[in-house]
Amino acid sequence: MKFNDALLGAVFLALSIAVLVTIQGYPKIPGQSIGPGAFPGLIAILLGGCSVALIWRGWRERRAQPLVAIGAWLGSPRHVANFLVATGGLAFYVLASDKLGFLICGALILLALFLALRVKPLLALVLALVVPVVIHLIFYKLLRVPLPWGVLPVLW
Amino acid sequence: MLHAYAQAFALVFDPYVLTVILCSALFGLFVGCVPGLTATMATALLVPITFFMPPVPAVAAIVTATAMAIFSGDIPGALLRIPGTPASAAYTDEAYAMTKKGQAEVALGAGLVFSAIGGLFGTAVMITSAPALAEIALKFSDYEYFWMVVLGLAGAVFIGNSSILKASISLLLGLLVACVGLDNPAGHPRFTFGNAELTGGISLIPMMVGMFAVSEILRFVVHMDPPLQLATEKIGNVFKGMWGLLVKYPWPLVRGSALGTVIGIQPGSGADMAAWMSYAMAKKFSKEPEKFGTGHVEGIVEAGAANNSALAGAWIPALVFGIPGDSITAIAIGVLYLKGLNPGPTLFINNPQNIYAIFLVFILANIIMLPLGWLTIKAAKNVLRLPRNILMPTILLFCIVGSFAINNTVFGVLLTLVFGVLAFVLEENGFPVAPAILGVVLGQMMEENFIKSMIKSDGDITAFVTRPIAGFLAVSTFIILLWPVGAWLWRRHLRPQPTA
Numbered sequence: 001m002k003f004n005d006a007l008l009g010a011v012f013l014a015l016s017i018a019v020l021v022t023i024q025g026y027p028k029i030p031g032q033s034i035g036p037g038a039f040p041g042l043i044a045i046l047l048g049g050c051s052v053a054l055i056w057r058g059w060r061e062r063r064a065q066p067l068v069a070i071g072a073w074l075g076s077p078r079h080v081a082n083f084l085v086a087t088g089g090l091a092f093y094v095l096a097s098d099k100l101g102f103l104i105c106g107a108l109i110l111l112a113l114f115l116a117l118r119v120k121p122l123l124a125l126v127l128a129l130v131v132p133v134v135i136h137l138i139f140y141k142l143l144r145v146p147l148p149w150g151v152l153p154v155l156w
Numbered sequence: 157m158l159h160a161y162a163q164a165f166a167l168v169f170d171p172y173v174l175t176v177i178l179c180s181a182l183f184g185l186f187v188g189c190v191p192g193l194t195a196t197m198a199t200a201l202l203v204p205i206t207f208f209m210p211p212v213p214a215v216a217a218i219v220t221a222t223a224m225a226i227f228s229g230d231i232p233g234a235l236l237r238i239p240g241t242p243a244s245a246a247y248t249d250e251a252y253a254m255t256k257k258g259q260a261e262v263a264l265g266a267g268l269v270f271s272a273i274g275g276l277f278g279t280a281v282m283i284t285s286a287p288a289l290a291e292i293a294l295k296f297s298d299y300e301y302f303w304m305v306v307l308g309l310a311g312a313v314f315i316g317n318s319s320i321l322k323a324s325i326s327l328l329l330g331l332l333v334a335c336v337g338l339d340n341p342a343g344h345p346r347f348t349f350g351n352a353e354l355t356g357g358i359s360l361i362p363m364m365v366g367m368f369a370v371s372e373i374l375r376f377v378v379h380m381d382p383p384l385q386l387a388t389e390k391i392g393n394v395f396k397g398m399w400g401l402l403v404k405y406p407w408p409l410v411r412g413s414a415l416g417t418v419i420g421i422q423p424g425s426g427a428d429m430a431a432w433m434s435y436a437m438a439k440k441f442s443k444e445p446e447k448f449g450t451g452h453v454e455g456i457v458e459a460g461a462a463n464n465s466a467l468a469g470a471w472i473p474a475l476v477f478g479i480p481g482d483s484i485t486a487i488a489i490g491v492l493y494l495k496g497l498n499p500g501p502t503l504f505i506n507n508p509q510n511i512y513a514i515f516l517v518f519i520l521a522n523i524i525m526l527p528l529g530w531l532t533i534k535a536a537k538n539v540l541r542l543p544r545n546i547l548m549p550t551i552l553l554f555c556i557v558g559s560f561a562i563n564n565t566v567f568g569v570l571l572t573l574v575f576g577v578l579a580f581v582l583e584e585n586g587f588p589v590a591p592a593i594l595g596v597v598l599g600q601m602m603e604e605n606f607i608k609s610m611i612k613s614d615g616d617i618t619a620f621v622t623r624p625i626a627g628f629l630a631v632s633t634f635i636i637l638l639w640p641v642g643a644w645l646w647r648r649h650l651r652p653q654p655t656a
Contacts, residue, residue, distance in 0.1 A: 001581070001584055002584060002585055003585055008585060012325060012329075015332075019332065019347075022347065023346075026342075026344055026346070027342070027344060029341065029342050029611075034607060034610055034611075034615070035342055035344070036340050036341070036342035036343075036344035036346055038607070039335065039340070039602075039603040039606065039607070040332065040335045040346060040347075043328055043331045043332055043335070044332070046324075046328055047325065047328040047329070047332070050321055050324050050325045050328065051325070053321055054321055054322075054325065057321070071378075071584065073378035073379070079377070079378045080378075082377035082378060083374060083377055083378050085377075086370075086373060086374055086377050086552065087374070087573060087576075087577060089552065090370070090552075090555075090556065090569060090572065090573040090576070091573060093556050093566070093569055094566045094569050094570045094573065097566055097569075098566065102557075106553050106556070109549075109552070109553065109556075110549050110550070110553060113377075113548075113549035113552065114545070114546065114549055116377075117377065117545035117548070117549065118545060119543070119545050119546055123546075127546060127550075131550055131553065132553065135553055135554065135557055139557050139561060143205070143208045143561065144208075145557065145560065145561040145564065146564055147557065147560070
């Protein structure tokens, strides 16, 4: 998905203005002329300058460069679905892993992504059950990462 | 000194460390060989695991895996015409043309042997120059460090093949990310939005995993290319004829290794830049430039050596100044800090055995590359047949666990998701990601030295340039910054004015 430079420039300009507004409330280091706002302020001013240049460039090329150019993959429902399953899987883990646990979340994410990527259903099911267990054993047992158990009892 | 070397030997030749080296070598060879998995991704995926290791094996794992990945990126280049890592892209067409001519073993053999030699060359430069540079760096104060960081960041933006404007924006975004949290000279929570997780700042590792691993996975799931086709099934003895090539092309080898090391040292440009530039140079200086592109081994000799020597070169500023030479060392510096091995000249004085151990690992990695690389080439057919639609989801699960493991909170996973999507969108729009990473890694160092210098000089900006080394660094920085403007004016000057 390609955006026109002017559009992205506007987003970055908004960001730099937001930063400049935010740092107004920051205190100064006692007895010094500079405070915690100085460095982000400097960066924001530079970013603002670059954004204006980017907007100007995008505007100049507005005929050649459409506002939003849909990438080839966005026209293919299958690839859009793949993208949504991959990002959605991560979001699902963030929201549900505490409740459901690593093993269940991991299995569901893998199964969804395997099926989206056209792995044969039976193989996908077997792998979705085995792979999280292997990863869990490596990180939970060997490296002692406290991956959540969730609804499952502590098995090992 | 000798005592420290003996200690370094004991640190490296320990069964645990050797096992780590072997495993990460195999991991690196595998990752490099699979198209779509890069050496930087290998590092990002390794970091969560090295988190649980003592310092020397942790660094050894990264050094070994990246050296192997840069070499084995040549394999799919020669067999599929798809570079396994971006560092092999410069000579992929050449290697593939050789495979088409039935010379796959020569292309792969040259990639392997000259990668190892280039890597050893870069290592030799590192061993001789890093301690000497550390002596100089000891004299540096905040002013010099400030300029070193600025110089490094300027290099990251101006030396590269993407738009300078977009690289600058990417860098500034990275610097802004580095501002988040409580960890600033005033100890004031910045941009935390009242979120307790953000007061600690944005953890580097989940961010890296997102930008280098998740974004690659996203690129894979939306890619629309046809399935891969192997160009050849049989590969002969890869070491045959290599001595002949060494005798025939000593200069390209030395030139590639030297140029690669220098490009590696320069912050912001790594192995891929080194390969492109030295391939171009090989063609320019060759006696038979017309053969380039038709399956001629000379460019592979030079560029293959260059990309591996760049890898070692990038570690020189990383160890001496804490300024990464490329995105891989940017991650490695994060690991050094986590392990209490804060890079900088004092590391050479207080813990020389650790530095020497890193040197030894580099030598070892480039030597075991030969037998292990040979095995990988033998197994390449099977590795390349591995279904990537099974591999990629599995890596995604690794990303989740890895980003969780650093602070044991799902906030890390959220960061991985956000930065993965961000990197994906930025790259689709022509923004390079490497400057952003350098910005995040160096942001804090830059701010600290800036504020300290300002306080020391009582707000007097001239103090930044009056010390001799600081002045020299300042001038160098401005030359790099003004170079594109000068070049633009020069081109305008040369261009004939339109008459109508």
